[in-house]
Each structure stands twice: as structure tokens, then as C-alpha cells.
Amino acid sequence: MEPLIIEGTPKTPTVRFDADEGVIEIKGRSIPENSVEFYKPLVDWLEEYKKNPKDKTVVNIQLEYFNTSSSKCILDVFKKLEAIHKAKHDVEINWYYEEDDEDMLEAGEDYESIIRIPFKMIEIVE
Amino acid sequence: MNFRIEDYYADRLGGDVLLAYKGSITTDLINNVLDTVESKLQDFHEPSKVKKKVYNVLVESLQNLFHHIDDLPDEYKDQFESRFGILVVSKDKNRYRISTGNFIRNDKIAYLKEKIETINASSKEGLKDMYKHILNHQKLSEKGGGGLGLVDIARKTGNKLQYSFIPFNEEYSFFNLDVFIDEEVKKTVK
Incomplete structure (x- = not known):
């Protein structure tokens, strides 16, 4: 399966989805006016990956900002990962947040409580 | 009383x-505003969490505006541009204020007012539940709005949303929203 690589912009994150390594990464800012367009290829890729995932998938989410339009799309990404987890594959989710950024930590906790896969909360200390 | 945009605008230029x-x-305007405010915030001596909050709330305020502006009928075209809105970001004493204003059809006021009142009457915990419920159960609109913007703003600022609907004509009013972000971010009570 071809990896999905998207370079970041001031309003959209850097994406690296690699099926061979079992690594899913979203980093940077996600604040487009309409996020559906941006996230559709990500969700489609995961739908395909779900059919034949690695024994262990490592997910790294490291967002500086995201808007509420993106928040629903990010949940769609997590729902795909939840399905992989439910099919008895190992899914590790690392949620990174910058030092003191309680809002971002809380956002991670919100997702964790909805999708029911334990998150590893990792504070980035500068 | 006639609504005058100039008076409204002047009132907001304090601090x-x-x-x-x-x-x-427009999208270009939003990009410009975000760049400008972000670079100006860098000159302010604030903890990065306060700057982040201001930026975050600004993103939501602008995008709310972008998604919800109602256009006035053609006869006002020489008076107001299409997708007309107002934005003022200021700092007065110890708080930042983000004011947005836009025309809204009168038939939408009741719904919006109720939504804001519900948000303002909610505790921190209540807002968290409301946010998660909408996040998990409501579909994104075609325009990409999700009904989460105001809830998110209230959650992040910890302050009540201050608003007014100023009658304009039989069909339209001007909706004003003032959002405050305190320099001393309130301690999180879990």
C-alpha cells in the first residue's frame, strides 16, 4: 500500500501515513475553513489500511492548533483506528501537547473518552 | 433608533x-488577519498559553463569521459589501477582546439566542459534555461548520459570551458578539 505523505501548510498539518511501518502521523496546524476536503484522503487511506493492518499501529498526533471544523474530521480518523483496535490489532495512540497547553491536553482526553482506546499523553517540554 | 455601522464600529475601538x-x-481576509494578529501577539509579553488561547479563539470567531454571514438584499449593495462583517481585536487592561459583527436574518435570531443562552448557563463540565455530544453526534454542514464554534470559544475562555442583536430592518438584524480572554487564565477546576 502506498504511503500517504502531505506537506504541511500554515493552515493544514503535515501527514505521514505509512502502511509498511504501521505509522500514522499528523503534525502541525489544522485550521482550514473546510476541513472535510483535506481529511477525506486520510479517512479513505485508513479505510483501505484497515483491511490489512500491521500487528501494531503507532499513531502520533502532534497538533499546535486545530479548529472545530477539523475536530470532527480528526474524530473520523480516530473512529477508523478504533475499528482496527476492535479487530484485535494493537493500536498505540500518542497525543502530544506543548508544555502548559491544557486546552490541547483536554482535547486529547475528550477523544480518548469517545473512542475508548487509551491515549498516551506526552507533554513536549521546550 | 437607526443602526449606524460607524457608531457601532467606533464603540469597539477602545483600548x-x-x-x-x-x-x-473572505478566506484571504482570514489568512491575513491570522498572520497579522499572530505576529503582533509575539510582541506582547504574555505566557504562550494566553497567546495560544487568543489565536485559537480568533480562528473560531473568524470562521464562525465566515460560515454564518447572511447577505443583505441587493438594495443595500452600495452601502455594504457582500459578506459584510466587522472584526476588532483589542486589549484593554487585563483582557483581550474579540468582537465580531454580521448581519443575520431575523428568523434565525431565536435559534442563535437560545444556543448562546444555553452555553452561558452551562458549567465548565456542562460545556465539556455539550462539546463531546455535538462532536460525536452531529454531522458537518456542507460549508464545514459543525455547531461547535461557540461552545469551543466558551470552553477555552471560561467567560460568558456577550452578545446583542441590533434591529436593522424588517428582515435583518446586526449580530454582535464580544468574546473576552483574560490575561490571567482561570485555573482549571476539574
């Missing part, structure tokens, strides 16, 4: 103004 704009709210 230290980081940015003030009235005109068409």
Missing part, C-alpha cells in the same frame, strides 16, 4: 487595538 476591519469576510 489597545491589534486589528480592526470592516468589509467582506
